[in-house]
Amino acid sequence: AQSVTQPDIHxxxxxxxxxxxxxxxxxxxxxYLFWYVQSPGQGLQLLLKYFSGDTLVQGIKGFEAEFKRSQxxxxxxxPSVHWxxxxxxxxxxxxxxxxxxxxxxxxxxxxxx
Amino acid sequence: NAGVTQTPKFxxxxxxxxxxxxxxxxxxHNYMYWYRQDPGMGLKLIYxxxxxxxxxxxxxxxxxxxxxxxxxxxxxxxxxxxxxxxxVYFCASSSPTGQGYGYTFGSxxxxxxV
Numbered sequence: 001a002q003s004v005t006q007p008d009i010h011x012x013x014x015x016x017x018x019x020x021x022x023x024x025x026x027x028x029x030x031x032y033l034f035w036y037v038q039s040p041g042q043g044l045q046l047l048l049k050y051f052s053g054d055t056l057v058q059g060i061k062g063f064e065a066e067f068k069r070s071q072x073x074x075x076x077x078x079p080s081v082h083w084x085x086x087x088x089x090x091x092x093x094x095x096x097x098x099x100x101x102x103x104x105x106x107x108x109x110x111x112x113x
Numbered sequence: 114n115a116g117v118t119q120t121p122k123f124x125x126x127x128x129x130x131x132x133x134x135x136x137x138x139x140x141x142h143n144y145m146y147w148y149r150q151d152p153g154m155g156l157k158l159i160y161x162x163x164x165x166x167x168x169x170x171x172x173x174x175x176x177x178x179x180x181x182x183x184x185x186x187x188x189x190x191x192x193x194x195x196x197x198x199x200x201v202y203f204c205a206s207s208s209p210t211g212q213g214y215g216y217t218f219g220s221x222x223x224x225x226x227v
Contacts, residue, residue, distance in 0.1 A: 041221075043117075043203060043218035043219055044156075046215045046216065046217075090155065090156070100158055100161055101158075101216065102158075103155040103156040105153055106155055
């Protein structure tokens with residue numbers, strides 16, 4: 001069975017600082033990987049996704065993520081965070097032919113001035 | 114383009130009552146899903162559907178039922194509501210292509226059972 005671990009429940013960073021959110025997955029075959037963002041009281045919005053090819057993927061809002069098969073990781077990064085990036089971030093794993101996504105427990109991001 | 118629309122946004126139920134959470138999408142997506150979100154638990158799949166007339170259980174189906182009579186609609190039925198069903202419910206849809214897929218989520222229904 002597929003699973004996702006987000007080891008950081010809550011992260012606080014200063015505005016303008018760099019950000020890395022960790023995601024580790026468990027899946028027997030080549031996974032499809034996703035990052036979603038959820039603002040308070042809102043639904044989830046897709047930031048980026050990896051299916052195949054280049055292991056560094058670019059997403060919306062200046063985010064990027066790198067798929068590292070050897071480490072079973074798909075960490076999300078942003079060079080310089082903005083106050084509007086404060087939200088909860090979810091990593092998810094799926095697969096070809098199995099479109100049921102499994103989500104991690106989320107990382108809440110707080111931005112301080 | 115409305116995307117995925119969920120109603121109601123908020124609801125308070127008494128123990129033992131029943132209700133239906135509505136979900137409609139206008140993107141002609143074949144796949145639809147219901148998830149529940151509890152604090153610190155992420156999202157758990159309740160039911161999903163790969164097309165009209167086809168539904169299947171997810172990870173946490175007990176206490177819920179679904180139907181899919183049209184491509185657009187995927188209502189979630191709660192029978193005999195229990196406090197354990199207090200949660201935020203999200204409906205999502207997707208349409209797999211050769212380039213993969215991605216979910217479009219509704220804005221959620223916050224349900225409290227008292």
